[in-house]
Amino acid sequence: MTTELSQIKKRFGTFEALKTISLSIEKGEFIAILGPSGCGKTTLLRLLAGFEEPTAGHIAIDGDHVSSAKKTTPPEKRNIGMVFQSFALWPHLSVQEQVEFPLRHHPHTRKDWKKNYQGRALDVLKLVGLEQLAKRMPNELSGGQRQRVALARALAHQPAILLMDEPLSSLDAELRVDMRKEIQRLHRLTNSSIVYVTHDQEEALAMADRIVIMKDGQIEQVGTPQHIYLYPETPFVARFVGKATMVDGRWEGNRFRPDAAPTLSWDGEGVSEVFKQADTYPVRPDQWLFSREQTGMEATVVNAMYQGRERHYAVEVGGEVIHAISPATEQYKIGEKVSLKMRQAEKQTKAHTG
Structure with a gap:
């Protein structure tokens, strides 16, 4: 199934943050939303997550209409996973408990996983290489390990779409490169649809199947990394990416x-x-x-x-x-x-x- 954004607009008072955005995301596709600060990319992600509702247009995820100007499905009822810039781990829960939480409470969790949430949590931790740290607390982990926990938690219930908001920006340069490879590996293993917001051109070019370039609340160009880099369609894209x-x-x-x-x-x-x-x-x-x-x-x-x-x-x-x-x-x-x-x-x- 696909995720569809159709004629999306978003205003905050008189400010038009998004101007008629339409985009289709295929199952298993890795989409990078790339642009400078203030271009509307985080607003777009928040609309997909359900933290904001559109002023006009509608959003459908996996065939379910989840957002319009009249009705918005709350985040906890959408079949999504979310990885934040700040990791957002609960300080009082162990690594395993972080991953068990969505398995126990998310409405889209498979019945067999909900019944055997401990086994599923350990399987997901093994996927990200953290099964040996299952009993650790967040303050006992490195930055890279905390980011892996956040990834495992977001992937645990196998969401229709995984939303990532500049997840590597707080890591040092060498760790960012390692985590890019890790996210690519997990994408190949899980075949999850990913929408990845970033202002880092290298990240987008290295990881995405397609890149969406945004400027001033609008889409400037959509294409594969190679096409965006070699064949920019506007001066902004040529300068920003190349x-x-x-x-x-x-x-x-x-x-x-x-x-x-x-x-x-x-x-x-x-x-x-x-x-x-x-x-x-x-x-x-x-x-x-x-x-x-x-x-x-x-x-x-x-x-x-x-x-x-x-x-x-x-x-x-x-x-x-x-x-x-x-x-x-x-x-x-x-x-x-x-x-x-x-x-x-x-x-x-x-x-x-x-």
Whole structure:
């Protein structure tokens, strides 16, 4: 079954937090809702959870109509699981008791699991690698272990959809990477539908089947991670996901000539009409090619950062600062004059946009 959001709007007084959102989430799909603070992604998640009701439109989960402007099913009666940013574990319950709670009380728990809630709780803890810590209290656990408990509790009754609100933002960088892998593993094992809210582009690109990019209460673009990254449809998506620079120039059919080096000609296949109408071309930092031979756009290195396998540069072109990446083996000094060309992407079949 799918989860359907149809023509959803949400106002808080005169402020329109969501503007006509429609989205379909397939069973077993991992959807990342990506956008900056204030774009409406958490409001959307709260509507799915039942913490808010829509001003207009309706939501159906697993065939059940759970939200409209007239009637909203409360969170405890929806077939959902929820993982919060703050873990939200009960301090007086052990690890096993945290997982047993929804099994005993959730209306969508299978009858056999409700009857044998202790056995089901231990099975779920084994799934997340915490069966040996079943009797521990939350204050005896590390941050990563607490997050695993929160995941186990949310998955225990096998919800139709698992909602995750920036669940890794309070963890350190190395642990976040480990937990991404853990969530992906659990997704493969349980085949749960997941809606994952984040402002971290790397998380969304690494984990999701599809990404929903939001801005100012609206959906800017929906697609696979590859499609979103390679074929942005708006300047906002190009900048937010790909960190792209909008290069000014002139379009001649399907070829682009940058103003800074009009003798260059770039292929425009896959570039959105929005950019063509604005006479711009989005170029990501990884698409730039450096050279000391003046055969491209003249630039001056204004900053350089060594990043192990690569070097990140800020270069000035015609008064504008452009961010570019080169292999670590290529080293340029601050103040050095360089030439920039764009690496032409290999022909690729566009990924499914959803």
